[in-house]
């Protein structure tokens with residue numbers, strides 16, 4: 001083993017440790033689009049889920065089967081019929097759905113049963129348990145269209161699922177539900193996953209999808225200057241949904257987003273949309289700081305928002321002690337009043353207990369994050385990180401490629417969050433002219449990917 005490997009592997013593994021500790025004992029509901037299996041991604045996804053489970057996460061996996069049902073229908077020469085963005089499940093389609101679900105269940109169980117030496121599954125023991133955990137009701141007749149065997153979730157057997165995942169098993173659900181009369185109904189993977197996540201009050205709902213996430217400017221074409229928005233606050237996600245046309249196709253921006261918003265509003269704090277096309281996307285989303293797809297997050301206890309003129313007094317009060325001890329450069333009231341629109345704050349019942357400002361330098365495609373402060377009584381609870389993420393979001397929306405900070409005492413906090421040190425010469429010309437060479441602040445930059 002080379003010495004270089006030790007130097008890269010050990011710090012890398014340790015950097016993942018906080019996430020391993022954080023997720024242990026938590027419940028994740030994963031919704032995997034049937035397209036992921038059709039695209040041949042099942043083996044790697046199963047390996048990643050097995051790894052997550054072995055690190056103490058309780059997993060409910062819901063699989064989709066849209067392409068598999070369509071394939072069966074095609075083989076039978078029967079056309080797939082849709083209305084109101086839903087499948088109309090007639091007798092033939094129900095047959096096809098049952099066949100597709102049976103086949104997929106075997107494939108998924110087989111994937112979790114691998115265990116060859118020298119593979120990521122060696123030594124893993126994932127017990128997969130499926131069952132009649134979902135009670136369904138018929139969609140019925142909508143605008144004169146009879147949806148026949150298409151159904152909606154009526155009830156989730158929370159106690160049954162909890163008992164099963166507490167035993168250490170993985171619960172695997174097909175998009176099927178049964179009525180008290182013993183009829184089977186065809187459901188959608190998205191609805192089942194969302195309902196189960198809400199019923200269990202899961203810690204995360206994750207959709208493994210054919211789309212990479214939601215872009216910063218969702219209605220514009222994809223491109224390097226329009227990256228994936230890694231974190232969408234619930235309010236912003238709701239606003240975005242309202243501005244989008246109704247989503248009926250899985251590739252529509254609002255398709256998975258509507259389920260994420262629904263889950264978040266009903267108490268699932270974090271819902272994610274990630275691409276199955278990227279190998280290891282689940283691991284990247286769960287164990288890496290910025291993740292890979294889009295996370296809709298409900299910040300319910302306090303309000304994270306842009307500052308207004310009314311907040312000047314609160315900001316001054318918050319930063320003053322840190323100006324006095326030299327951690328922050330002195331700013332007077334008129335300066336903060338003038339720049340108030342640049343500030344992001346966290347406010348709890350009218351008290352501001354965290355802030356940061358973003359000063360863009362568009363000519364250099366970068367921006368300075370300044371005056372980052374969390375009040376001493378609430379430090380260490382992740383508020384600094386929340387403010388940083390929001391500032392990054394604001395910078396991305398402005399088309400900036402990086403943010404930088406000047407610091408004399410907080411370098412390690414920034415290093416841990418993906419910043420790297422650069423020479424003060426790196427600063428944009430306009431900022432360099434104001435650089436205080438006596439203060440000898442260090443400059444740290446974070447690229448916004």
Ligand SMILES: CC(C)(COP(=O)(O)OP(=O)(O)OC[C@H]1O[C@@H](n2cnc3c(N)ncnc32)[C@H](O)[C@@H]1OP(=O)(O)O)[C@@H](O)C(=O)NCCC(=O)NCCS
Pocket residue numbers: 322327328371372373374375378379380381382383384385386405406407408409410411412413414
């Ligand atoms: C730096 C600061 C904004 C972090 O806010 P926070 O809400 O406490 O941060 P988070 O909760 O997201 O992160 C807490 C972690 O950062 C660490 N941390 C806090 N201050 C740190 C510092 N100066 N250097 C290195 N790490 C620091 C904590 O020990 C904690 O680590 P842990 O998770 O391993 O226990 C806050 O400590 C602060 O306001 N400091 C004074 C003002 C300041 O230095 N601003 C930056 C000017 S450039």
